[in-house]
Amino acid sequence: MRRAFEMPATIDAVDPTVVSLKAVAAGYLSDDKLAAFEIALCEALVNVVEHAFDGAGTGAITVEFEAGSDTVALVVSDMGRPAPPDLFQNAPALEAIDTMAESGRGLSLIGHLADGVSYRSSDGTNRLTLEFVRGDGS
Structure with missing residues (x-):
């Protein structure tokens, strides 16, 4: 199954988009994986809004959902402005982050919660791919 979601690059659009995608993913992921999916997606979308678009509310974000036989993938x-190509290689380990910090935890959380993460930017388009291995919900 494949679906695409479009959202404006605003903080207010993050929660409804995450809720919609979580509802679709619920039929494919175990409860634990679904929780990881929700947190990682929310962190990713907030980072795009805040860093690729400076929170300015201009631009759009597309999220493609694909459920395969073994994985669920989000692209x-x-x-917006591209991130450094080594974005996730330089993220601190989850145990090294300050759990009380208001910011700076997103990349570590995404890297820890998703089973696969890749980022690339080419021809003016940034693409973050998150993969989650299907569990008992499949």
């Missing part, structure tokens, strides 16, 4: 695409 978050935008045409």
Whole structure:
């Protein structure tokens, strides 16, 4: 199954988009994986809004959902400012982050919660791919 979701690059659009995608993913992921999916997606979308678009509310974000036989994949695409290509290689380990900090935990959380993460930027489009291995919900 494959579906695409579009959202404006605003903080207010993050929660409804996450809720919609979580409802679709619920039929494919175990409860634990679904919780990881929700948190990682929310962190990813907030990072795109805040860093690729400076929170300015201009632009759009596309999230493609694909359920395969073994994995659920999300591809978050935008045409905002690109992130460094080694974005996830330089993220601190989850145990090294300050759990009380207001920011700076997103990349570590995404890297820890998703079973696979890749990022690339080419031809003016940024693509973050998150993969989750299907569990008991399949």
